[in-house]
Amino acid sequence: MSFANFKLNYIFNRLIMFILLAVSTSSFAVSLGTYRIYLDRQHRDYDFIISNRDPVPQNCKLNLTHYNMDKNGTPQLVEGDVLPDNSAVNLLRYSPRNFSIDPQGRQTVRFRMRNQSGVEKKEYRSYLEVNCQMVEDKTEIIDGKLNSQVAGISLTPQLVHQVPIIVRPFNLDIQVEITDINVDLNNDTVTFAVKRSGERSIFFDIELINKNNNTRIALKKNGKIYPENNEKVLTLRAKGIPSEDLLIRLTEDKRTGGDLILEKSVK
Numbered sequence: 001m002s003f004a005n006f007k008l009n010y011i012f013n014r015l016i017m018f019i020l021l022a023v024s025t026s027s028f029a030v031s032l033g034t035y036r037i038y039l040d041r042q043h044r045d046y047d048f049i050i051s052n053r054d055p056v057p058q059n060c061k062l063n064l065t066h067y068n069m070d071k072n073g074t075p076q077l078v079e080g081d082v083l084p085d086n087s088a089v090n091l092l093r094y095s096p097r098n099f100s101i102d103p104q105g106r107q108t109v110r111f112r113m114r115n116q117s118g119v120e121k122k123e124y125r126s127y128l129e130v131n132c133q134m135v136e137d138k139t140e141i142i143d144g145k146l147n148s149q150v151a152g153i154s155l156t157p158q159l160v161h162q163v164p165i166i167v168r169p170f171n172l173d174i175q176v177e178i179t180d181i182n183v184d185l186n187n188d189t190v191t192f193a194v195k196r197s198g199e200r201s202i203f204f205d206i207e208l209i210n211k212n213n214n215t216r217i218a219l220k221k222n223g224k225i226y227p228e229n230n231e232k233v234l235t236l237r238a239k240g241i242p243s244e245d246l247l248i249r250l251t252e253d254k255r256t257g258g259d260l261i262l263e264k265s266v267k
Helices: 003-027
Strands: 031-033 035-041 045-052 058-067 065-070 075-076 092-095 098-101 106-113 123-135 153-168 173-184 189-198 204-212 215-225 230-238 246-252 261-265
Touching: 031 123, 031 153, 035 045, 045 123, 058 261, 065 230, 098 106, 173 246, 173 261, 189 204, 189 215, 189 246, 204 230, 215 230
Parallel strands: 035 153
Antiparallel strands: 031 045, 045 106, 058 098, 058 123, 065 075, 092 106, 123 153, 173 189, 189 230, 204 215, 204 246, 246 261
């Protein structure tokens, strides 16, 4: 490669890195205190925190939207004005819904589960849409006068966050099992299915454990199976540990109303 081509490649790569950094910085100016909101009869209130890490203010607007899960657990947007049967809209109160956050500031949005008569015994779910925009003051003063060509406020679009809201007005049953275990010696992996049945979703971490010393070999966090789905297939790397020494451990996230711990030997 010639020096000229090397220099051009270097400049091009630096430019790409700068663009990616700029996109990343703008997309994550607003950070959220959690990736899931959960309410039930024992946890009727929830404080959801939105932080502004930018050096400029953010104007934020909150809405509720809905997604259904297809057979693979992929969310599909529910369009139109008709609410899905499992919508949590009528079971929620929350405020504020429109606000500004100062630079390096934060805003608390308070959620509360409402009492509703005649509610069907099942799990309800909506999604909180968090849409924030940077507020940039474009006002310019020239010789003590306002320059009307650039006067005003500019709103720069940001990443729209979607946060699932899980509402359980009743105690709901669930059954979970680990099954269909397959060991792939060539790829040094263990593949298995987490199967769910019952009335509610489950959110969990899954570990591969060395039974000889109870040490963790592999970990996958934030697993989830919603009521629309029956199973989730997972693969973990065994890292050379013999399959007869391996244990799969599922631990439910206590922050979502469950305390299941399930273990299954690989062999």
